[in-house]
Amino acid sequence: MNIEQMQYIAEVAKTGSLTRAAENCHITVTGVSRAITLFEKELGTRLFIRSRAGTTTTPEGEKIIAKIITILNQIEELKREASSYQELNNSRLRIASIPGPISLLIESMSDMKREFPGSRFEITENNTQAVLESVHHGASDIGLVLLPEQTVPQYDHLRFEPLAEDRLILVCHQDSALANHSMVILSELIDTPLVLYNDPNILNLVSELAPASDILFKSNNVDALLRAVRANLAVTIGTLHSLQAYGTSFRKEMVAIPLQLPNRGDSYLWSVRSADYPISRSSDLFIRRFKQILNTRPT
Numbered sequence: 001m002n003i004e005q006m007q008y009i010a011e012v013a014k015t016g017s018l019t020r021a022a023e024n025c026h027i028t029v030t031g032v033s034r035a036i037t038l039f040e041k042e043l044g045t046r047l048f049i050r051s052r053a054g055t056t057t058t059p060e061g062e063k064i065i066a067k068i069i070t071i072l073n074q075i076e077e078l079k080r081e082a083s084s085y086q087e088l089n090n091s092r093l094r095i096a097s098i099p100g101p102i103s104l105l106i107e108s109m110s111d112m113k114r115e116f117p118g119s120r121f122e123i124t125e126n127n128t129q130a131v132l133e134s135v136h137h138g139a140s141d142i143g144l145v146l147l148p149e150q151t152v153p154q155y156d157h158l159r160f161e162p163l164a165e166d167r168l169i170l171v172c173h174q175d176s177a178l179a180n181h182s183m184v185i186l187s188e189l190i191d192t193p194l195v196l197y198n199d200p201n202i203l204n205l206v207s208e209l210a211p212a213s214d215i216l217f218k219s220n221n222v223d224a225l226l227r228a229v230r231a232n233l234a235v236t237i238g239t240l241h242s243l244q245a246y247g248t249s250f251r252k253e254m255v256a257i258p259l260q261l262p263n264r265g266d267s268y269l270w271s272v273r274s275a276d277y278p279i280s281r282s283s284d285l286f287i288r289r290f291k292q293i294l295n296t297r298p299t
Helices: 003-015 018-025 029-043 059-089 102-115 128-136 149-154 200-209 222-230 240-245 248-252 281-296
Strands: 048-051 054-057 092-097 120-125 142-148 158-166 168-173 193-197 214-219 235-239 254-260 267-274
Touching (some): 003 018, 003 029, 059 281, 092 102, 092 128, 092 281, 102 120, 102 281, 128 142, 128 200, 128 267, 142 149, 142 281, 149 267, 158 281, 168 222, 193 200, 214 222, 222 235, 267 281
Parallel strands (some): 092 120, 092 142, 193 214, 193 235
Antiparallel strands (some): 048 054, 168 235, 168 254
16 A cells, blocks of 8 residues: 555545546546555445445545545645645844843743754844844844833834843843842933943933933943943943843842832833744744743843
């Protein structure tokens, strides 16, 4: 017995006709009839009753054909899985992200590379607005941003999926005068030097809530910002997940304090994709695995 025989048998059972089955399978009626006969002889069981009125299944045939259909469905599933693997192994995924999740992104990327050695990745670190624009204009397949839930609906050209609850925090040195605070309001930082990531969302937030703040410098280099914090020269604003990028010994020198931000609601780390295109298998798999890693790591 072989797959072609089972396909012919399933088609005959479906159509109730050798002729229609032969047409659908692009084979002669004689070829279908011969395949069924050989299959029946091999099993020692009659599957069909043939007559001028058509072809009907025997009681035994109904049970066997049900199993044949199950086998054919499993074969199709295997083909789809093999095709999916081939697609993933040749995929190219472009990811744009704010700084915080970068280390976990690399972990997810390494995990997928082990399973799909032929896959390729491009990771770009940028500010929130640049990430959103990159996805919108098709320069990136996936974006990762931190936004309050209430602001998401305004981006009708993008699709957002919440990955994990996150929030903005103040990061200071363990010897800072702020280190023992349970919460900080930005307006309290007038006399405290700030070093800020050059992200319009953060800069606008500071400008709105603490316009008189002493900004020591702005930079897109996260290491430069945290070196200033580590030297106790300034404090910075980041996300709760952003500290995961640094080793335990480094984090011990820094203290993360929740920022009290009025009228902002809950904030999340979101995955972002274009609303104009369906999500690819590689993007979907990467997001699911990244979300799993994100939600199993302590913050």
